[in-house]
Amino acid sequence: MxxxxxxxxxxxxxxxxxxxxxxxAIILALTVFPNSKxxxxxxxxxxxxxxxxxxxPSDVVELQSKKSxxxxxxxxxxxxxxxxxxxxxxxxxxxxDGNSTKGNWAVSEALMAIINKxxxxxxxxxxxxxxxxxxxxxxxxxxxxxxSQKNDxxxxxxxxxxxxxPGYPADYNPYSVIVGHIAESNVQxxxxxxxxxxxxxxxxxxDAAIALHWDKFIxxxxxxxxxxxxxxxxxYVGRFINDCxxxxxxxxxxxxxxxxxxxxxxxxxxxxxxxxxxxxxKRGDRYDLKGNAGKKGPIFRxxxxxxxxxxxxxxxxxxxxxxxxxxxxxxxxxxxxFEFVFRPSGLASSPLTDLPLTKYFPDPMAVMIARTGWDWLxxxxxxxxxxxxxxxxxxxxxxxxxxxxxxxxxxxxxxxLSTGCYQDKTAHDNNYHEKSQSxxxxxxxxxxxxxxxxxxxxxxxxxxxxxxxxxxxTYETKPKDYDDLLDNFRKAYIIGRQFxxxxxxxxxxxxxxxxxxxxxxxPTPKVSDVKRSMVMLxxxxxxxxxxxxxxxxxxxxxxxxxxxxxxxxxxxxxxxENTITIQRTxxxxxxxxxxxxxxxxxKLVVKSLLPSDATLQKIGGPxxxxxxxxxxxxxPPDPQGGNYDYENGMWRVEVSPGAGRxxxxxxxxxxxxxxxxxxxxxxxxxxxxxxxGARILDRVVCFSKSGIELTExxxxxxxxxxxxxxxxxxxxxxxxxxxxxxxxxxxxxxxIEGKCxxxxxxxxxxxxxxxxxxxxxxxxxxxxxxxxxxxxxxIILETGDPxxxxxxxxxxxxxxxxxxxxxxxxxxxxxxxxxxxxP
Numbered sequence: 054m055x056x057x058x059x060x061x062x063x064x065x066x067x068x069x070x071x072x073x074x075x076x077x078a079i080i081l082a083l084t085v086f087p088n089s090k091x092x093x094x095x096x097x098x099x100x101x102x103x104x105x106x107x108x109x110p111s112d113v114v115e116l117q118s119k120k121s122x123x124x125x126x127x128x129x130x131x132x133x134x135x136x137x138x139x140x141x142x143x144x145x146x147x148x149x150d151g152n153s154t155k156g157n158w159a160v161s162e163a164l165m166a167i168i169n170k171x172x173x174x175x176x177x178x179x180x181x182x183x184x185x186x187x188x189x190x191x192x193x194x195x196x197x198x199x200x201s202q203k204n205d206x207x208x209x210x211x212x213x214x215x216x217x218x219p220g221y222p223a224d225y226n227p228y229s230v231i232v233g234h235i236a237e238s239n240v241q242x243x244x245x246x247x248x249x250x251x252x253x254x255x256x257x258x259x260d261a262a263i264a265l266h267w268d269k270f271i272x273x274x275x276x277x278x279x280x281x282x283x284x285x286x287x288x289y290v291g292r293f294i295n296d297c298x299x300x301x302x303x304x305x306x307x308x309x310x311x312x313x314x315x316x317x318x319x320x321x322x323x324x325x326x327x328x329x330x331x332x333x334x335k336r337g338d339r340y341d342l343k344g345n346a347g348k349k350g351p352i353f354r355x356x357x358x359x360x361x362x363x364x365x366x367x368x369x370x371x372x373x374x375x376x377x378x379x380x381x382x383x384x385x386x387x388x389x390x391f392e393f394v395f396r397p398s399g400l401a402s403s404p405l406t407d408l409p410l411t412k413y414f415p416d417p418m419a420v421m422i423a424r425t426g427w428d429w430l431x432x433x434x435x436x437x438x439x440x441x442x443x444x445x446x447x448x449x450x451x452x453x454x455x456x457x458x459x460x461x462x463x464x465x466x467x468x469x470l471s472t473g474c475y476q477d478k479t480a481h482d483n484n485y486h487e488k489s490q491s492x493x494x495x496x497x498x499x500x501x502x503x504x505x506x507x508x509x510x511x512x513x514x515x516x517x518x519x520x521x522x523x524x525x526x527t528y529e530t531k532p533k534d535y536d537d538l539l540d541n542f543r544k545a546y547i548i549g550r551q552f553x554x555x556x557x558x559x560x561x562x563x564x565x566x567x568x569x570x571x572x573x574x575x576p577t578p579k580v581s582d583v584k585r586s587m588v589m590l591x592x593x594x595x596x597x598x599x600x601x602x603x604x605x606x607x608x609x610x611x612x613x614x615x616x617x618x619x620x621x622x623x624x625x626x627x628x629x630e631n632t633i634t635i636q637r638t639x640x641x642x643x644x645x646x647x648x649x650x651x652x653x654x655x656k657l658v659v660k661s662l663l664p665s666d667a668t669l670q671k672i673g674g675p676x677x678x679x680x681x682x683x684x685x686x687x688x689p690p691d692p693q694g695g696n697y698d699y700e701n702g703m704w705r706v707e708v709s710p711g712a713g714r715x716x717x718x719x720x721x722x723x724x725x726x727x728x729x730x731x732x733x734x735x736x737x738x739x740x741x742x743x744x745x746g747a748r749i750l751d752r753v754v755c756f757s758k759s760g761i762e763l764t765e766x767x768x769x770x771x772x773x774x775x776x777x778x779x780x781x782x783x784x785x786x787x788x789x790x791x792x793x794x795x796x797x798x799x800x801x802x803x804x805i806e807g808k809c810x811x812x813x814x815x816x817x818x819x820x821x822x823x824x825x826x827x828x829x830x831x832x833x834x835x836x837x838x839x840x841x842x843x844x845x846x847x848i849i850l851e852t853g854d855p856x857x858x859x860x861x862x863x864x865x866x867x868x869x870x871x872x873x874x875x876x877x878x879x880x881x882x883x884x885x886x887x888x889x890x891x892p
Contacts, residue, residue: 096263097308099252103195106250107305116149128393139386144190156194163190167209188247207255210247222261229531230269232450237292241299271311276535278315282322282414285450286337291347297355317360320352325412325422328463329434338451338475340696350374351388358395363403411552411562417446419547423562423589425598437464437599437725441587443566446542449531455489455519457544457571458585464725466637466653472621472702474690485679485688489518496617499579514681519571544571551807561780562589582608584760590752597734605719606760612715618708625704628669633659633706656728660736663720666711673704722747741768757783766822773816782809790824800862828890829880831863837883845877866890
């Protein structure tokens with residue numbers, strides 16, 4: 054029998070629940086956010102005893118037994134061998150074994166290394182490995198040091214710090230804590246570690262470095278880590294190793310976990326950005342031509358050990374990500390020593406196949422990478438990978454300023470890619486590689502636009518691309534802190550992002566952005582609106598694995614400004630009316646895991662649906678591989694120069710309207726397949742007053758033609774008579790009803806983040822309209838009450854009238870696509886005013 058509650062009893066229940074909610078919030082704050090102390094003005098004290106840099110006295114006892122553990126025997130033997138030539142390993146031998154011969158040798162070698170380090174470097178990054186390793190020797194071999202040796206160490210540490218940013222004592226002004234060497238090893242390792250080691254004798258270095266680190270670096274880093282991707286490109290991710298070692302330093306210092314748990318996901322950018330052949334999708338300045346250098350292995354290992362992340366363990370132990378180098382700068386030495394010191398026994402490992410196929414890396418990076426599988430490091434893989442990069446802010450550093458809105462496609466070879474080579478300060482780098490012309494982005498050519506900036510006007514070519522100056526009129530300005538990045542370096546805004554319906558194996562992956570700031574940050578903007586929407590479809594089909602659909606809306610301030618949609622390739626494309634075909638058939642890149650075995654065999658078929666009067670032009674080949682049309686000049690890379698990339702790209706296809714207009718729409722449908730596939734999938738344009746989109750295979754994707762979120766009733770005609778899956782984007786958040794013949798058949802929810810609905814129907818004529826229906830209102834009487842609870846119970850018990858599509862949606866209060874007792878409880882909570890159903 055149902056109990057009837059009095060008003061007083063309901064009030065008491067609400068009060069009790071409110072109290073529980075408050076207590077739960079406190080517990081969550083203490084457990085999930087243990088680092089709130091970071092914002093306090095009090096800095097962690099330096100321990101009074103040695104060792105205190107990365108290793109504590111209690112650690113020494115554990116390390117003495119660890120060296121005999123069979124799991125670490127090989128690693129320890131490696132360190133013993135390195136101790137003959139590398140002073141950090143020798144210092145560890147003294148600390149663990151008490152081998153004073155090794156210890157004294159480490160002291161003299163470390164001191165000689167920093168004495169011989171010249172003061173001419175403009176950034177401490179060039180000497181940081183020596184400085185922080187020497188600081189470890191000072192600390193680990195402290196009781197072997199004479200007074201004169203201590204004085205010599207301190208003098209050299211101060212000399213190196215004083216000649217290189219951020220100076221000595223460390224000063225925040227005028228530097229950036231986002232990019233640049235000051236934002237890496239200069240403070241995070243070198244001055245902080247050396248200052249800690251010499252604190253008893255000279256506290257000045259520590260006092261300045263810890264204040265800068267605590268007040269500026271840690272808050273900025275904890276915001277940046279939320280991106281889950283390193284912010285200086287695919288190659289310079291190696292600089293994240295400074296953050297990794299700093300986290301261990303702070304923990305061992307007794308400061309706890311000063312960084313949030315988002316830190317462990319920063320390497321995920323590298324994971325998702327890796328193609329099946331081992332290379333990285335090009336993002337920014339590239340020197341890692343193989344895809345496995347740049348300290349990627351040590352980063353995986355160090356973060357796996359720190360956060361106990363099993364996915365990073367597997368990658369860190371993969372032979373493809375071997376130790377960085379057995380070089381004389383000590384990198385190899387540090388990696389071995391720190392792995393022995395930090396790695397726990399029995400570190401768990403999990404396969405990447407457990408990870409979702411799509412991941413969104415949030416604003417201010419705003420990148421979505423979608424895959425069809427996790428066939429890792431296999432050049433014969435059938436996996437397709439697509440990267441869609443809106444890019445919220447221009448981080449500077451080693452990112453290219455003209456890449457916003459870019460895309461890249463890999464399937465059995467690179468089919469659409471960013472081009473050019475990182476050959477710093479050359480005409481190629483300044484006027485092509487750093488420009489929008491080298492990326493798969495839109496160009497809007499204002500012949501009078503002044504794109505000159507840089508020392509001596511280095512960057513001059515007018516390619517019609519995005520603004521390089523950050524902000525207008527300045528040169529190489531870097532974001533000073535996180536707020537400055539958001540306020541003054543904005544190039545794009547996200548208007549929607551969503552993937553699903555299964556979050557692990559999504560049918561679709563969508564991202565949309567407003568790119569207007571990237572083209573209009575100047576005194577006389579050449580555009581008033583530039584929006585790009587990209588959807589990657591996973592067809593779960595071996596013949597046609599994936600499709601990328603891109604819709605662009607461009608409104609220029611002058612109808613005569615030429616607008617260009619472009620796609621870059623390595624091999625020469627072919628054009629047949631409005632169809633572009635790109636193949637990748639050359640031998641496997643010789644750097645790959647199979648060392649050149651096999652052969653690439655991918656094909657990309659691009660259907661240019663809009664503009665309807667478009668002209669398609671092929672540009673490339675010898676003498677035109679880096680051609681800037683308006684400048685009438687080629688800017689090729691030097692094949693003998695540094696960082697020459699085998700995949701620098703040789704060709705591109707440009708799509709432009711046949712006539713000058715202020716507003717133009719571009720719609721392109723790109724499907725990957727094997728080169729042996731002869732039949733292209735049928736692609737059809739779908740267009741109404743408010744919508745524009747395409748049908749391919751059993752999928753339909755539509756966008757707002759105006760670029761504005763749609764709120765009114767929409768008409769949608771889907772050709773054919775078969776079952777199709779439909780994605781409609783740019784919808785006002787809320788509940789949308791899909792009707793056929795004026796009968797509601799499906800409800801869809803457009804979220805604030807995604808602004809899309811996804812549903813399955815039989816091809817035909819449909820109407821979509823915004824509705825006031827909400828989850829929990831099962832009987833659609835515009836009230837949530839006990840009658841709705843009764844209907845949910847009947848649904849669970851399978852009694853009463855047959856379940857309709859609308860009732861199934863409304864009864865699913867928690868939105869988990871299953872109607873059960875949890876939904877009944879959720880609706881009861883809504884009635885009591887202590888909860889709500891999912892939008």
